[in-house]
Amino acid sequence: xxxxxxxxxxxxxxxxxxxxxxxxxxxxxxxxxxxxxxxxxxxxxxxxxxxxxxxxxxxxxxxxxxxxxxxxxxxxxxxxxxxxxxxxxxxxxxxxxxxxxxxxxxxxxxxxxxxxxxxxxxxxxxxxxxxxxxxxxxxxxxxxxxxxxxxxxxxxxxxxxxxxxxxxxxxxxxxxxxxxxxxxxxxxxxxxxxxxxxxxxxxxxxxxxxxxxxxxxxxxxxxxxxxxxxxxxxxxxxxxxxxxxxxxxxxxxxxxxxxxxxxxxxxxxxxxxxxxxxxxxxxxxxxxxxxxxxxxxxxxxxxxxxxxxxxxxxxxxxxxxxxxxxxxxxxxxxxxxxxxxxxxxxxxxxxxxxxxxxxxxxx
Amino acid sequence: xxxxxxxxxxxxxxxxxxxxxxxxxxxxxxxxxxxxxxxxxxxxxxxxxxxxxxxxxxxxxxxxxxxxxxxxxxxxxxxxxxxxxxxxxxxxxxxxxxxxxxxxxxxxxxxxxxxxxxxxxxxxxxxxxxxxxxxxxxxxxxxxxxxxxxxxxxxxxxxxxxxxxxxxxxxxxxxxxxxxxxxxxxxxxxxxxxxxxxxxxxxxxxxxxxxxxxxxxxxxxxxxxxxxxxxx
Numbered sequence: 254x255x256x257x258x259x260x261x262x263x264x265x266x267x268x269x270x271x272x273x274x275x276x277x278x279x280x281x282x283x284x285x286x287x288x289x290x291x292x293x294x295x296x297x298x299x300x301x302x303x304x305x306x307x308x309x310x311x312x313x314x315x316x317x318x319x320x321x322x323x324x325x326x327x328x329x330x331x332x333x334x335x336x337x338x339x340x341x342x343x344x345x346x347x348x349x350x351x352x353x354x355x356x357x358x359x360x361x362x363x364x365x366x367x368x369x370x371x372x373x374x375x376x377x378x379x380x381x382x383x384x385x386x387x388x389x390x391x392x393x394x395x396x397x398x399x400x401x402x403x404x405x406x407x408x409x410x411x412x413x414x415x416x417x418x419x420x421x422x423x424x425x426x427x428x429x430x431x432x433x434x435x436x437x438x439x440x441x442x443x444x445x446x447x448x449x450x451x452x453x454x455x456x457x458x459x460x461x462x463x464x465x466x467x468x469x470x471x472x473x474x475x476x477x478x479x480x481x482x483x484x485x486x487x488x489x490x491x492x493x494x495x496x497x498x499x500x501x502x503x504x505x506x507x508x509x510x511x512x513x514x515x516x517x518x519x520x521x522x523x524x525x526x527x528x529x530x531x532x533x534x535x536x537x538x539x540x541x542x543x544x545x546x547x548x549x550x551x552x553x554x555x556x557x558x559x560x561x562x563x564x565x566x567x568x569x570x571x572x573x574x575x576x577x578x579x580x581x582x583x584x585x586x587x588x589x590x591x592x593x594x595x596x597x598x599x600x601x602x603x604x605x606x607x608x609x610x611x612x613x614x615x616x
Numbered sequence: 617x618x619x620x621x622x623x624x625x626x627x628x629x630x631x632x633x634x635x636x637x638x639x640x641x642x643x644x645x646x647x648x649x650x651x652x653x654x655x656x657x658x659x660x661x662x663x664x665x666x667x668x669x670x671x672x673x674x675x676x677x678x679x680x681x682x683x684x685x686x687x688x689x690x691x692x693x694x695x696x697x698x699x700x701x702x703x704x705x706x707x708x709x710x711x712x713x714x715x716x717x718x719x720x721x722x723x724x725x726x727x728x729x730x731x732x733x734x735x736x737x738x739x740x741x742x743x744x745x746x747x748x749x750x751x752x753x754x755x756x757x758x759x760x761x762x763x764x765x766x767x768x769x770x771x772x773x774x775x776x777x778x779x780x781x782x783x784x785x786x787x788x789x790x791x792x793x794x795x796x797x798x799x800x801x802x803x804x805x806x807x808x809x810x811x812x813x814x815x816x817x818x819x820x821x822x823x824x825x826x827x828x829x830x831x832x833x834x835x836x837x838x839x840x841x842x843x844x845x846x847x848x
Contacts, residue, residue: 307751327756339745341746
């Protein structure tokens with residue numbers, strides 16, 4: 254079991270009358286990549302700034318390796334590095350900017366140059382070393398931003414939405430380079446984002462922050478497969494969230510009543526009659542044409558309905574089917590063309606009982 | 617029109633003759649106003665960074681006060697500083713009235729709000745994340761301030777130019793606290809006033825031309841520095 258590198262205990266951050274962050278207990282483990290994910294305004298950045306010792310909590314304690322940080326903030330800050338969304342470069346050459354963190358820490362000049370060059374090469378900006386940092390593109394500046402954080406060889410690296418100001422191709426490239434650098438250095442990492450793809454890609458563990466409170470903490474798979482409540486489910490991208498009731502239970506399989514339709518779901522620790530929210534990812538739903546003979550599959554659920562809406566979404570298409578409740582499926586454009594589906598057509602929505610995640614409804 | 621030509625001729629004559637008293641007055645102007653600008657720069661950086669970087673109740677009031685201060689009437693400043701420094705005034709025991717030091721004090725009061733206002737604006741125009749980013753890279757408070765000021769050096773030079781311009785061109789305060797004593801507290805502006813009162817317009821115009829040339833040279837130097845920095 255890894256040791257906690259950074260911890261929060263009973264931390265609250267208030268500004269004026271509003272409480273922005275309330276975290277009773279949070280441990281960032283040595284060597285892990287902890288992703289703090291949440292919608293805009295959830296308090297992610299303030300939580301990160303608190304962990305980075307840039308913001309003093311209104312109440313509570315921050316611990317570094319189990320010891321309170323008080324009185325040694327500067328020393329501890331110099332064992333960490335923070336990367337913000339905007340690169341905030343100084344009016345100097347790019348290499349001077351990359352070396353700045355080391356300079357502030359008093360790293361000797363020759364070592365500075367060597368490490369700056371190494372990390373600029375790693376992030377593909379070595380050829381821009383002597384360009385003014387104010388004349389490079391947003392993507393290049395953000396590469397320099399990452400390079401200057403890694404160049405100080407921090408024990409903890411914190412990234413606050415580092416890619417959200419970039420276009421998609423640049424973002425993909427940078428995510429790849431960052432992922433490799435994190436793997437290689439094994440540095441303890443806190444990564445703040447509102448982007449689910451980034452979270453899935455990088456995170457060992459996820460903390461879902463909403464309204465300043467950590468609503469769920471777990472591995473990416475845990476959080477995405479089994480969100481604790483409706484809001485977390487809606488945020489992590491389960492589009493189909495339907496309220497219903499457990500009709501019956503047998504052999505670990507629940508039969509649900511969802512808007513009149515009978516749906517089978519894998520279930521444990523539920524009682525008949527219990528009210529639940531059934532969550533289903535659009536990518537787990539298969540669409541078959543209606544009217545034809547349905548061939549047997551391992552999917553337990555085959556719901557008949559009519560197509561109510563077809564929305565293109567990049568290379569894919571969202572197909573909404575009314576099966577007594579609205580159900581959204583995500584299929585490829587090719588499939589849509591092969592099926593010749595139009596709005597108003599009959600269709601069958603199929604999904605496995607194990608694809609349904611149940612959340613007991615709080616009353 | 618003849619008056620101006622006479623003044624120009626007189627100016628050329630004074631410059632060619634190397635009239636000692638004129639050069640002495642010019643040098644005193646530069647020393648007094650330069651000192652006031654230097655002190656104002658220290659004050660401006662201190663107060664300007666305080667109000668630019670910190671959120672506190674009354675911050676807008678502080679900004680308004682500084683902005684008001686940027687337009688202080690020199691005569692009023694002179695009057696107040698004179699009252700403070702008169703023998704019977706609260707600081708009378710220092711015997712500063714009618715001394716170059718008194719003029720530096722009065723010009724500092726005029727110049728400091730100008731430099732502070734420009735400095736605060738310059739610092740507020742920096743990237744809003746720059747300070748957090750520097751702290752995030754491990755900067756101490758002092759390192760942060762040094763880097764941030766260096767980053768704002770171009771607008772800070774503009775602050776110096778504006779402040780120096782305000783100080784060297786005022787006449788009311790210098791007259792009132794300095795007294796225009798020949799060889800002691802006479803500066804370019806008070807000398808010009810005196811020549812006008814005497815009816816020596818050509819001499820007044822000659823001094824004005826020298827004063828303008830002086831301000832021009834100082835600004836030329838500062839602008840050159842600024843442009844070189846911008847290019848680098």
